[in-house]
Amino acid sequence: MFPLLANVSLDTDQTIAATRLLLHIARVDGAQTAEEVALIRSFYEGAGDSATWPDFASLQPVRAGEFNQTFAEPAQRDLVVAFCLMVAYADGTLSADEMSAVAAVAAGIGMPPARVDELLALVKDHMLAQFARLPDAASVATVARELG
Numbered sequence: 001m002f003p004l005l006a007n008v009s010l011d012t013d014q015t016i017a018a019t020r021l022l023l024h025i026a027r028v029d030g031a032q033t034a035e036e037v038a039l040i041r042s043f044y045e046g047a048g049d050s051a052t053w054p055d056f057a058s059l060q061p062v063r064a065g066e067f068n069q070t071f072a073e074p075a076q077r078d079l080v081v082a083f084c085l086m087v088a089y090a091d092g093t094l095s096a097d098e099m100s101a102v103a104a105v106a107a108g109i110g111m112p113p114a115r116v117d118e119l120l121a122l123v124k125d126h127m128l129a130q131f132a133r134l135p136d137a138a139s140v141a142t143v144a145r146e147l148g
Contacts, residue, residue, distance in 0.1 A: 008075045015047040016054065017067045018080045021105050024061035025084045028101040035090040043083055068108050077111045078119060085123045 010018060019040060026036040044056050071077045084105055088098035106116045 008073075008079045010047060010071075010076060010079070012048065012053060014070055014076065015044065016059065017062070017070045018083065019044045019056075019059055020062040021067065021080060022083055022087050023059060025087045025098060025101055025105070026090075027061055028088075028098050029091070029095055033091040036087050039083075039087055039090050062105075065108055068110065071109050074111075077106070077109050078115070080109060081106045081111055081116060082119050082123055085120055086127075089123070089127065 022040045022043060023032075026032040026040060041056055044053075044059075071080055081102065084102045085094070088094045088102055103113065103116055106113070
């Protein structure tokens with residue numbers, strides 16, 4: 001779990017909405033990868049009592065502007081946008097189209113662009129921290145350069 005967001009909770013409707021936003025991000029570059037789907041499924045199924053929720057496979061990507069009032073708390077918006085960024089990176093790169101889509105999601109749920117930039121930096125740091133314990137420093141440095 002992304003440490004900054006450990007104490008943030010979403011209700012059922014918010015979790016479903018967030019999952020649909022994540023599915024939208026995964027499809028921006030034309031195809032969902034197995035890594036993207038696994039991350040989104042983990043988010044959805046780990047968020048609560050998903051046994052009573054719609055089946056993950058039945059969820060459809062969001063329509064533009066559909067969730068502009070759904071995430072009332074800033075921490076909830078942080079959670080959604082941070083996970084959007086993680087999904088965008090799940091295939092190994094954050095493309096310009098994916099970044100534009102994440103920025104559009106953020107704007108649609110009321111997040112200022114400066115906060116998106118801050119979250120992007122935090123997501124990159126979090127991702128690098130996952131590799132920091134590896135003995136191969138050169139590989140970690142390569143990943144850091146690829147993250148930007």
